[in-house]
Amino acid sequence: MTSGDRMPGAAPRRSAPVARIDHRILRANVEALLLMTGGEYAIADLRHDAWGHGVREIARTLVEAGVDGFVVDRSVRDGLSDELPGVAVEASGDSTLDSSALFGLPGTAGTPVMRLAGSVLLVKALRAGEGVSYGFSHRARADTRIALVTGGYAQGIVRSLGDHARVRIGARRHGIVGRVAMDACVVDIGDAEVVRGDEAVFFGAHVDDPDLAVWTEHTGMTAPELVTAVGARAQREHVS
Incomplete structure (x- = not known):
């Protein structure tokens, strides 16, 4: 595991949102892809x-699900080969599995494997008239209530998502307002x-979770770029 990962049951760091990687969903996605390939040699x-x-x-x-080999970064190739004897691990080459579908990114039939929540x-x-965020870039048009939510651009929640993206708290979605800060945003x-302590979901697999496609629309980044940034910066938790 990397320094950003933690095992289920370990206490989360309250200052950071959690990117939960669901291996049950991953297995379902890869099984569907393997059926489409008709049993040919599978490389991810x-x-x-x-x-x-x-x-x-x-x-x-x-590997447990039946994938035969991987294309990986050169920096991890040798170590991963040692951990997975008999599995083809290369630093170059083409994959046969649709990686976007494997991870359930927008525009595919796959279910999102990553879920980000603060x-x-x-x-x-x-x-009404009061402002929030840097330079009071957002001012309330009418009396309302706001919540400060963990998760900002330091964890891959791009600044330009302010006034565009939403989070789900309970059964409802609420808009992020103003500029996204380093470690938090205002909703x-x-x-x-x-109430304090409620979960705020930025994107995920639940039918009511916000869609990552909104992020691609307003950031100019691709879905692979976005999840890679979130996974690298947020605290990761793997569930099986």
């Missing part, structure tokens, strides 16, 4: 730390019942 592209999902953890699950730090009232919650 796990470069860039498996697109931010954690190359060693992902590779072990894919937590509510505080809730306060915001009166307009209106009259919703939100």
